[in-house]
Amino acid sequence: MHLFDRSVNFMGGHAIVGGHLPIAAGVGYAIRYRGGDQVCQCFFGDAAVNIGAFHESLNMAAKWQLPVVFIIENNAYGMGTGIRRSAAISELVERACAYEGLAATQVDGMDVLAVRSATDEAVRVAREEKRPSLIEAITYRFMGHSMADPSHGTYRTREEVEGWRADDPIISLSDRLISAGLMDSEEYEEMDRAVIAEVEDSAAYADASPRPEETSIYGLVYSDEYRDDPGRRDRWR
Ligand SMILES: Cc1ncc(C[n+]2csc(CCOP(=O)(O)OP(=O)(O)O)c2C)c(N)n1
């Protein structure tokens, strides 16, 4: 939840559902204010569309014509709650009609190339037409929401999960690449092995790293002045 890397303009993962949408609007405002041509892409789950910050952010982005692409990853569940049980709308993308000037599209989120062209178009709209966009990508979550989530049995069936797995976007993209002659299956398998190894190495590196000092909890959160002043710090303990 605390990943953040300014060097690649990755503005963080956020634990509060929808809490980063106003940040995206702020980033969009900063881009517009400074006259840059960057576009802010903001990803969130289906559960965020019922949060007040979703509407506040879309409203300001539309009103101020901010270069922001809001992307709903609609995987049908917010943790174990079906979106049809929590949202008073069936097509989430239709929420966009409440905001003048907000471009909107729904896309097959299991189709990598379709997502790519929808995103390309939204970036073009942000740059050339000076308008934000809302993209709803229809997708699915193969795993549980977290380690505590049994994944199936309580809120969805094993058959439902397996049905969506048959449409795994990574497999279908590799099938398309192979049948178009752009790669062969050995190259794909080698790439797959390399990615798995990179992930496993990263996990091993994290496991083998020393635990951070307790005081580092204040680093990169508050100003150095705050962190280095035990009097001010301890008041919040
Ligand atoms: C404002 C807020 N309310 C409740 C929670 C508890 N919570 C954590 S994840 C989650 C649902 C997230 O659903 P979604 O964004 O669709 O992610 P997915 O379950 O599909 O991974 C909730 C309600 C939270 N983190 N923030």
Ligand SMILES: [Mg+2]
């Ligand atoms: Mg979800």
